[in-house]
Structures are given as C-alpha cells and as structure tokens.
Amino acid sequence: MSSKILVLPGDGIGVEVADQAIRVIDKLNELGLDATYEKELVGGASYDANGEPLTSEVLEKAKQSDAILLGAVGGSKWDDVERSKRPEAGLLGLRKELELFANLRPALVFEALASASTLKDEVVSNLDIMIVRELTGGVYFGQPRGIEDTSDGKKLLIRKFIMIMKLIVxxxxxxxxxxxxxxxxxxxxKLM
Incomplete structure (x- = not known):
C-alpha cells in the first residue's frame, strides 16, 4: 500500500529543504519505497496566493495524508501582516487541527566533525540526544485553568499540563x- 505524503515547502529555505527531501523520496521510491507526494502551499506562500496561511483545502489534504513534510514558514516579508494571517499561524493551525503534541529534535555529532564544534572534542564526542518538545501548551495553545491568590495578594495563573506531560514522557x-x-x-x- 502506498504512503501518501503531503509536502508543504513553506517559505524561504523551507522550499530548498523540501526540494531536496523530495529528491530523497524519489530515490527511495526507486529502491522500493512505495510513496506518493503532493505539494501544497502553507505559510507566507499561501498567504500571498490565497490571503490565508493555511487554507481549509490544504488542511483537509493534511488530514488525509499518512505523513506531512514541512519545510519552514515565515520571514520578515510578513512582519506587518495581521497576527492571525502570519505564516506561523498556518503551522500552528496544522499542529492544533492534527493534534500534534510533540516535536522530535535529534542532535548528534559525527566524529569527523567533533573538532569543528566550539566545544571541546571530549565534550561533544559521541553526542547523541533527542529532545522531545511539547507543542500544544504554553503561549500558543495553553488555556488558563484556574487562578490562585498568592500570600502577597497577587493572582497566580495556573495552567495544567498533566495529561500532555504524561504523553511527552x-x-x-x-x-x-x-x-x-x-x-x-x-x-x-519551563516555568515561565
């Protein structure tokens, strides 16, 4: 069964990154992978073409896809655009509508490049970490769940992330x- 990939190059370097990723998909297809892909607009490119950073049509295609390959969104060109129409709103819309709660950020150092680091070789040698970052709470999507009074009479806004933290763990x-x-x-x- 063929895997269906939605490619969303986005803006700036995202277009170049997506083009190279498509070359990799094409090569893997030659080697036996069974994947199809379709390119669509998101972010600033979508705003320029459609007046929206994420159209309902692209969102529906994302929901019907097995995977989404997203380049990058944003750039100074759209700094003066209304916040809800900025390129980043397209990315946030995808995260929210697809219920994407985590971002995996691998970091590793190849031995041949260890000496190129600003850190000592022995510090970065064999570095291999994975950062699992929560995407749905905090400043973007966090919803106030309660307010408590502190001992000095100030109000403290409390956000409960227990369920999402369990998912991350x-x-x-x-x-x-x-x-x-x-x-x-x-x-x-992060507390603040």
Missing amino acids: LLASHLIWQEKETTKLLLLK
Whole structure:
C-alpha cells in the first residue's frame, strides 16, 4: 500500500529543504519505497496566493495524508501582516487541527566533525540526544485553568499540563526503549 505524503515547502529555505527531501523520496521510491507526494502551499506562500496561511483545502489534504513534510514558514516579508494571517499561524493551525503534541529534535555529532564544534572534542564526542518538545501548551495553545491568590495578594495563573506531560514522557520513554544501550531520560519544564 502506498504512503501518501503531503509536502508543504513553506517559505524561504523551507522550499530548498523540501526540494531536496523530495529528491530523497524519489530515490527511495526507486529502491522500493512505495510513496506518493503532493505539494501544497502553507505559510507566507499561501498567504500571498490565497490571503490565508493555511487554507481549509490544504488542511483537509493534511488530514488525509499518512505523513506531512514541512519545510519552514515565515520571514520578515510578513512582519506587518495581521497576527492571525502570519505564516506561523498556518503551522500552528496544522499542529492544533492534527493534534500534534510533540516535536522530535535529534542532535548528534559525527566524529569527523567533533573538532569543528566550539566545544571541546571530549565534550561533544559521541553526542547523541533527542529532545522531545511539547507543542500544544504554553503561549500558543495553553488555556488558563484556574487562578490562585498568592500570600502577597497577587493572582497566580495556573495552567495544567498533566495529561500532555504524561504523553511527552510516554513518547520519550518509548524512544528510550528502542535504544540498545543504557539511556537516561531528563525532564525539563519551563516555568515561565
């Protein structure tokens, strides 16, 4: 069964990155992968063409796809555009509508490049980490769930992220279980 990929190049370097990723998909298809892809507009490119950073048609195609390849969105060209129409609103709309709650950000150093780092070789040598970042709370989508009074009479806004944090920990744990070597899990929560 063929996998259906929606390619959303976006803006700026995202277009170049997506073009190169498509070359990789084409090569993998030659080697036996069974994937089809379709390119659509998102972000500033979509705003310029349609007046919206994410059209309902593209959102529907995203919902029908097996995977989405997103380049990058945004740029100074759209700095003066109304906030709800800025390129980033297209990305946030995708995250919200597709219920995407985490971003995986791998970081590793190839031995041949260890000396190119501004850090000492022994610090970055064999660096291999995965950052699992929560995407749906905080400033973008976090909803106030309650307000408490502090001892000095000020109001404290409380956001409850218990469920999403459980999902993040479960995802990170799943990634750890796939590793062959001993792996540590470190949980950081930004308070502000």
